Amino acid sequence: MRRYQAPLYRLAVRVLDDRQEAEDVVQDVLVTAWRRLPELRDDAAVGGWLYRAATNRSLNRLRDRRTLPDDALEQLPDLRPGEQPQRVVEAAAGVHALAAALRGLTPEQRAVWVLRELHERSYAEIAEALGTSPVAVRGRLARARADLAEAMTAWR
Amino acid sequence: MALTPGERDDLPDDERDDDGPVLDLLAAATAAARREDAALVPPPALLRRVMDAVRADPRPPGTPVVLSAAPGARVAVAEAAVLRVVRAAAESAGDVRVGRCRVDAAGGVLRVSVAVTARAGVPLPGLADRVRARVAAVAGATLGLPVAAVDVEVEDVT
Structure with a gap:
């Protein structure tokens, strides 16, 4: 436990x-x-x-x-780098941008992405957790990554 | 965490030849999020609340199996203990690992269902018969209850 x-x-x-x-x-x-x-x-x-x-x-x-x-979305600080020195804020702001981008995913996509990228669960384990197939997990993960990459580009 | 070529279709055209920095950005943010997660520990109060809730209801899950209801000489066995006996009995058949297991002792007879993982290549009907025979013999003798049913579900083969 x-x-x-x-x-x-x-x-x-x-x-x-x-x-x-x-x-x-x-x-x-x-x-x-x-x-x-x-x-x-x-x-x-x-x-x-x-x-x-x-x-x-x-x-x-x-x-x-x-x-x-x-309301949760309102609490998000606006993290567009603006005039701040890019290099300094990049690492920290990148995490916030990622968090913001994650909020833009559907809950299922977010769960798949978190289980895979942060918890390193296998496709089979994620499929079991979500009651779906490994193929569907692969599809949602690809979709989530693409959406996140796109959201991160917009932020940049 | 490179995207496969198929997934690049989702990116705008101008990103196709130059999505390295974007993906680096996502990869870097992902790595940073992992580090952030590693530093995130649940508040100690969480485990304390869990333990409080568990202690408030300390009886083992399930209904105890009553072996003898004689007044003044009642014998009851916790369901967890009965499950342990049944599992050991089923696994003594060999070639099998027991997963989920349920018992029901209503009416003074034991009804068992076990989900098992079988060794690949072992004929399953014969295996199920052996599991059934071992549960009836060993669990029946250990608990002193007639075993009325042993349902076997083979949920995997390894």
């Missing part, structure tokens, strides 16, 4: 873009996992189950949230 809480928290923070909600999701997943522990035996099964549960719960929250006004 200690081993998984940090990766699951990072995943939920990236997908939800909200630390409080991410905490709620991870707490919920870990409590449920604890109760189901006897059913989840080997390590691989536990990891897969936890990633699937955390991904699904995060996506469900995003679906619920979609009906609410999207």
Whole structure:
């Protein structure tokens, strides 16, 4: 449980873009996992189950949230470099630009991209987490990368 | 994290010959996001809340299996322990690894369903029979309950 809480928290923070909600999701997943522990035996099964549960719960929250006004976008500082020295701000601003670009993806695309690029999960594992096929994962990942690259270009 | 040529169709024309910097930018931002993630630790309160919730409900999941309901001599076994017995019994058949496992002891008989991964090349009907026989014999004897059903689902072959 200690081993998984940090990766699951990072995943939920990236997908939800909200630390409080991410905490709620991870707490919920870990409590449920604890109760189901006897059913989840080997390590691989536990990891897969936890990633699937955390991904699904995060996506469900995003679906619920979609009906609410999207204040989150307003909070985003305008990070166009402007007159700031390009080199200095580039690394830090690049992360913010990426975060902004990630918000522009659909929740499913974002989940696929985060699971693959930040959590290095295999296509098969991501497919399992999202209840889809590895081929569909490959397609969504390609789409997500292309959209991100395009958004980053616009920022530049 | 290079894009494959097929994916470049999504980029504007003027990016096709010169998308190196853009991809470098995305790759650099991705690497930076990984470092940022590595530094992001869940607040300690999170694990504390999880443990509090778990302790508030400390009984093992599932219904205990009642081996004897005799007043003054009741014997009940936690479901987790029953599952362990059933798993060990099924795996003693050989050529098989047990995944999900469920038990139901309603009516004083044990009904079991196990999902297994079989060794490649082993004939599956015979394997299922051996698993069934081992569960009926070993789990039945260990728990002292007649085993009324053993459903076997082969979910993978390795």
